Structures are given as C-alpha cells and as structure tokens.
Amino acid sequence: MSNPAIQELVAKTAGINTVARVADIGITLLHGGDFLFRMGDTLEGIFLVNAGALKLFRTTESGDQQINGFYTQGDLVGLDALDDGVSRCEAMALDTSSVTFISWGSLLSGKRGLDYRDLLKLAGKELNRESDLALMLAQRSAERRLAWFLIEYSDRLGERKLAVDEFSLPMTRTDIALYLGLALETVCRELARFEDMGLISKNRRRIRLLSIDCLRELAEGNEQ
Amino acid sequence: MSNPAIQELVAKTAGINTVARVADIGITLLHGGDFLFRMGDTLEGIFLVNAGALKLFRTTESGDQQINGFYTQGDLVGLDALDDGVSRCEAMALDTSSVTFISWGSLLSGKRGLDYRDLLKLAGKELNRESDLALMLAQRSAERRLAWFLIEYSDRLGERKLAVDEFSLPMTRTDIALYLGLALETVCRELARFEDMGLISKNRRRIRLLSIDCLRELAEGNEQ
DNA sequence: CGTGTGCTTGAGTGAGGTCAATACCTGTGG
DNA sequence: CCACAGGTATTGACCTCACTCAAGCACACG
Numbered sequence: 001m002s003n004p005a006i007q008e009l010v011a012k013t014a015g016i017n018t019v020a021r022v023a024d025i026g027i028t029l030l031h032g033g034d035f036l037f038r039m040g041d042t043l044e045g046i047f048l049v050n051a052g053a054l055k056l057f058r059t060t061e062s063g064d065q066q067i068n069g070f071y072t073q074g075d076l077v078g079l080d081a082l083d084d085g086v087s088r089c090e091a092m093a094l095d096t097s098s099v100t101f102i103s104w105g106s107l108l109s110g111k112r113g114l115d116y117r118d119l120l121k122l123a124g125k126e127l128n129r130e131s132d133l134a135l136m137l138a139q140r141s142a143e144r145r146l147a148w149f150l151i152e153y154s155d156r157l158g159e160r161k162l163a164v165d166e167f168s169l170p171m172t173r174t175d176i177a178l179y180l181g182l183a184l185e186t187v188c189r190e191l192a193r194f195e196d197m198g199l200i201s202k203n204r205r206r207i208r209l210l211s212i213d214c215l216r217e218l219a220e221g222n223e224q
Numbered sequence: 225m226s227n228p229a230i231q232e233l234v235a236k237t238a239g240i241n242t243v244a245r246v247a248d249i250g251i252t253l254l255h256g257g258d259f260l261f262r263m264g265d266t267l268e269g270i271f272l273v274n275a276g277a278l279k280l281f282r283t284t285e286s287g288d289q290q291i292n293g294f295y296t297q298g299d300l301v302g303l304d305a306l307d308d309g310v311s312r313c314e315a316m317a318l319d320t321s322s323v324t325f326i327s328w329g330s331l332l333s334g335k336r337g338l339d340y341r342d343l344l345k346l347a348g349k350e351l352n353r354e355s356d357l358a359l360m361l362a363q364r365s366a367e368r369r370l371a372w373f374l375i376e377y378s379d380r381l382g383e384r385k386l387a388v389d390e391f392s393l394p395m396t397r398t399d400i401a402l403y404l405g406l407a408l409e410t411v412c413r414e415l416a417r418f419e420d421m422g423l424i425s426k427n428r429r430r431i432r433l434l435s436i437d438c439l440r441e442l443a444e445g446n447e448q
Numbered sequence: 449c450g451t452g453t454g455c456t457t458g459a460g461t462g463a464g465g466t467c468a469a470t471a472c473c474t475g476t477g478g
Numbered sequence: 479c480c481a482c483a484g485g486t487a488t489t490g491a492c493c494t495c496a497c498t499c500a501a502g503c504a505c506a507c508g
Contacts, residue, residue, distance in 0.1 A: 058359055062445035066359040080355065082348025088355070116340040123347035124306025130354035131304065131312070135282055135290040137361035138405030140497080142464065173487065181362030183465050188488055204473080204487070221286035364465080366496065397455065407497050412456055428455070428505080 026101035030054075030093035036077065041087050045103035046078035052097020053170035056080070056089050057178070067179040069129065070094070070153075070171060074160055079126045094170045137181050139221065145180045146190045147218035150200070154209060165209045250325040254278075254317035260301065265311050269327035270302035276321020277394035280304070280313050281402070291403040293353065294318070294377075294395060298384055303350045318394045361405050363445065369404045370414045371442035374424070378433060389433045 027050070030036060036047060036054060049071050056077060057067040068089060071077050077099070081087040107114055136148050158164040169176075177184040194200045199215055201208045209215060251274075254260060260271060260278060273295050280301060281291040292313060295301050301323070305311040331338055360372050382388040393400070401408040418424045423439055425432045433439060 058355070060359070060445055064363070064445070066362045068355055068358065079348070080351060082344055083352055084345070084348070088352060116344065119344060120306055120340065120347065121308070123344065123351065124303070124308070127304060127347065127351055127354060128307055128312060130351060130358055131282070131292055134292065134354055134358045134361055135284070137358055138290045138402070139288070140405065140463085172485090178362070181364065184486095185466085185488085186464055189464090192488075221284060221288070364495085396453090408454095409456085409498085410496055413496090416456075 026103075028099050028101065030097045030099065032093055032095050034093045036091040036093065036099060037087055038090050039088060041081075042085050043078050043081040043087055044085075045101055045105075045107060046076050047091075047099040047101055049073055049075045049077060050098040050100055053094045054091050054097060054099075055094055055171060055175060056091050058089050065178055066181075067175060069133070070175075070179070072156070072160075072170070076122060079123055082123060094175070141221075142180075142182055142186050142190050143193070144218060144221055145182060146176075146187065146194070147215045149176060149180055150207070150209065151212070151216050151219045154212065165212060167207055169205045169207060252323050252325065254321045254323065256317055256319050258317045260315040260317065260323060261311055262314050263312060265305075266309050267302050267305040267311055268309075269325055269329075269331060270300050271315075271323040271325055273297055273299045273301060274322040274324055277318045278315050278321060278323075279318055279395060279399060279403075280315050282313050289402055290405075291399060293357070294399075294403070296380070296384075296394070300346060303347055306347060318399070366404075366406050366410050366414050367417070368442060368445055369406060370400075370411065370418070371439045373400060373404055374431070374433065375436070375440050375443045378436065389436060391431060393429045393431060 028036070028047075030052070037043060039059065051073055054071045054077060055067050056069050056071060057065050059065045068080075071091075077091055078087070080089045102112070106112065107119065108116055132152075136145055139145065153169070154164045154167070157167055171179075173187050174184045176182075177187045180187070182190075191200070191202060194215075195202055199209070199211050199218075201210060252260070252271075254276070261267060263283065275297055278295045278301060279291050280293050280295060281289050283289045292304075295315075301315055302311070304313045326336070330336065331343065332340055356376075360369055363369065377393070378388045378391070381391055395403075397411050398408045400406075401411045404411070406414075415424070415426060418439075419426055423433070423435050423442075425434060
C-alpha cells in the first residue's frame with residue numbers, strides 16, 4: 001500500500017491488538033474462523049487489516065465456495081459493498097487478526113487526509129486485482145496457477161518490505177485450492193512437483209522460494 | 225446491418241466516421257475491429273456505449289488473451305484505469321458502435337447530475353461483475369459456464385427492456401471461449417448439447433432460450 | 449464462383465478431478 | 479508422559495471431461 005496516509009494509519013494502530021474491541025478507535029480483534037462480516041451484511045465503511053490474515057469468499061447456493069482473495073497487514077477489506085452497501089462476500093479470519101473499522105464518513109471527512117479520489121483509486125486497484133484473478137483462472141494449467149499464486153503472494157510481501165523468498169502461508173491447502181479453482185490434491189501434487197524441480201522447498205505452511213525467476217516465468221506462461 | 229438504431233446512427237454521423245474522436249460532442253464511431261483504447265493508454269474519463277458492442281480484454285506476454293467482459297448499450301467502459309489512470313485492458317468494437325466520452329471533470333462537475341458517490345457505486349458494480357466472473361471461472365464445468373453466460377447475457381438484455389429469450393450475440397464463438405476460459409470447440413459442442421436437450425435453439429449468432437429456468441438451474445450448479 | 453472467416457463435428461489423448469489410504473502435527477485428558 | 483482425536487497434508491490408482499488436432503460445412507464478400 002503506497003498511500004502514505006494509510007501507512008501512517010497502520011503505524012498508529014500497531015500494537016493495540018490485545019484489546020478485543022476498542023469502540024472509540026474502532027479496532028476489532030478476531031480469532032481464526034471468526035467472521036468479520038457475512039454475506040448480506042450492510043457495511044458502513046471499510047476495514048483496514050493491522051495484523052493477521054483474512055480470506056474473502058462467496059458461497060454459491062449449491063454450497064461451494066470461491067475465495068476472492070487473501071488480505072493481510074495494510075490491506076483494505078470491504079470494497080465489495082461499494083455498489084449498494086450490502087456485501088455479497090464473507091470475510092473470515094484465517095488466524096488471530098486485528099482490523100480497524102473506518103466509516104465512510106470518517107474516511108471522506110478529510111480528517112484522515114483521504115478523499116473520494118483515493119477511494120476511487122483503491123476501488124481501481126481492487127478491480128485490477130479481481131481482473132488479474134479472472135485472467136489467471138481462465139488459464140487452465142494448474143502449474144501456472146500455482147506459480148502465479150506463489151509469486152503474487154511473494155510480491156505482496158515485498159511491498160510490505162518483508163522477506164519475499166521465505167514465508168509462512170496463513171491459509172490451508174484447501175483455501176489455496178478454492179482460490180485457484182483447483183482440487184486440493186492438485187495443489188499438493190503441484191507443490192510437490194515444484195519441490196522436485198528445485199523451485200521451492202516446503203514444510204507444511206512454511207515455504208521457501210529457491211528460484212523466484214523461474215517461478216515467475218511459469219506464472220507468466222513462458223515455456224521453460 | 226439490419227439493426228435500425230444503428231442504421232439511424234450511421235446516418236446521423238455520416239461523413240465523420242474517419243475522425244477518431246469528435247472533440248466538441250465527444251462521440252466516437254467505431255467499426256468492428258477498431259480499438260477504443262489500448263493497453264497503456266491514459267484515460268481521462270469513461271465511455272458510455274450508445275449502440276453496438278465492445279469487448280474488453282487483456283493480452284498476456286505469452287500472447288493469449290482473456291476477455292474481461294462485453295459491453296453494450298448503456299454500459300460504461302473505462303473504469304479499469306481508475307487506479308492510476310492507465311488502462312491495463314484493450315477495448316475493441318465487435319461491431320459498428322457508438323460511444324460517448326465523458327471526462328472525469330465533466331462527470332464530477334455535477335452538470336450530469338452525477339457525483340463521486342455514483343462513480344463509486346459504478347466501480348462497486350464493476351467489481352461485483354469481475355468477482356462474478358472469477359467465481360464462474362473457478363467452477364470447472366463447461367456446461368455450467370456456458371449456461372451462466374447465456375443467463376447473464378439474457379439478464380442484461382432484460383435490464384434494458386429488451387427480449388430476454390431471443391437475441392443475436394454480437395461476439396464470435398472464439399470470443400465466448402476466451403471469456404469463459406474454454407476451447408472454442410467446447411463452446412460449440414456445449415451449445416449443440418443444449419440444443420439437443422431442448423434448452424435452446426440456435427442458428428449461428430441467433431439464439432433462442434427455450435427454457436430459461438432450466439438454464440438458470442444449470443448456471444447455479446443445482447442438479448437438474 | 450472461389451476464397452476467407454467463422455462454425456460444427458469427430459477421434460484420440462492427457463491433465464486434473466475423484467476416491468481412498470496413509471502420514472503428520474497439535475492439543476487434550478488420563 | 480503417552481494415547482487418542484481431529485484437522486491438515488501427502489501420495490497413489492483410476493477415470494472423466496475438456497483440450498488438441500483435423501476435417502468438413504455454411505455463409506459473406508469480392
């Protein structure tokens with residue numbers, strides 16, 4: 001998140017994550033499995049993730065779920081209710097997480113140094129993110145999808161100045177599979193293949209990228 | 225060209241169809257295959273589609289393209305540049321089409337009775353649309369994707385008070401395939417199967433939906 | 449008329465899904 | 479400290495659906 005106003009906001013709220021809910025500043029603490037909001041909820045603002053990780057997903061009538069994205073520190077969640085104020089998604093904590101609620105009013109009052117232009121930019125970023133996901137899902141190869149997933153995750157860590165080549169994934173293999181539109185077994189197998197090829201090493205959620213360049217090539221669909 | 229609305233439009237704008245953009249009225253006339261904008265173009269506003277049809281797509285480095293959506297009369301195109309003003313997509317006319325350019329300034333000046341809230345709502349709508357697409361692409365079944373495509377197209381015609389059960393598709397089978405992440409042959413075969421099942425009748429681009437309810441069931445993933 | 453572009457249909461194949469068995473890791477209670 | 483349970487991850491065997499390659503058809507246009 002390159003916006004300095006948001007960076008400042010993250011900095012200000014760092015370290016308050018032991019309080020369950022601090023009404024005056026709008027901080028909420030969630031545990032793994034807790035919902036931040038459900039489908040059909042009316043959202044009066046957006047949530048800034050201070051720590052932890054959330055997944056945003058939709059459930060179809062036939063019961064299967066599609067994960068729209070994973071959100072970690074510095075990300076803003078809740079833009080999907082921009083249309084009519086009602087969320088069509090559910091947001092669930094993957095882990096112990098802390099989020100700050102920011103009402104539309106407060107966001108646009110100028111007190112935070114943000115205006116509707118920034119909000120529009122954020123919406124544009126989110127739009128591009130969804131569009132990227134759709135682009136990827138339309139490519140069939142499981143290898144490519146998974147390489148893309150790892151690279152995207154790594155890149156987003158890089159934006160936060162965290163290590164890009166070694167990290168712990170906050171989500172289960174099932175979540176990855178739902179995100180990428182694959183079977184969970186395929187995710188396991190593909191990861192195992194990457195390990196055999198010397199591209200990564202892994203131990204459960206702990207991942208080390210041994211050849212980011214090569215993974216990036218795979219993600220972009222270039223042969224070799 | 226049998227569509228009377230388009231014929232009228234062509235008559236009205238006769239003689240200016242070699243001009244890429246008529247600045248004073250902001251109307252652009254496009255022919256099938258013309259680009260409205262390309263990847264990397266800076267967009268100073270959005271485009272309202274008056275008539276015809278456009279496809280919005282992205283091309284990857286490896287050359288394959290993913291179609292993000294089809295836009296017809298009443299749709300707004302160009303929100304994908306909301307982030308930094310630069311489009312990551314290409315917009316191409318599928319057919320003889322007319323679009324009106326609306327600059328950000330003019331859009332937000334209030335002259336058109338719109339403000340940034342409306343724009344945010346539009347962005348939200350677009351976000352949901354992309355999200356729907358991603359949701360669908362993550363479902364593997366070709367049958368379901370195609371049923372969803374037909375229903376979505378029909379619903380959008382309904383929003384414009386047009387016939388929902390009989391229409392001409394403006395795009396080729398290849399475009400449908402790229403949109404849905406399928407092979408073009410699969411699109412043909414699946415359509416043929418729908419015809420065998422008595423759900424539709426078709427003749428090239430001309431489609432008649434014989435059982436919308438049944439198609440909707442298929443699209444939503446409910447069995448039978 | 450031929451030629452091009454888009455559409456349809458067939459045959460064969462392989463990537464990825466499904467089902468099933470096993471291993472691993474963490475927490476709980478005896 | 480060990481036994482057990484439940485959630486998570488891995489691996490194997492099998493099979494299906496959709497992709498690829500290929501050929502033929504239909505319509506539009508010069």
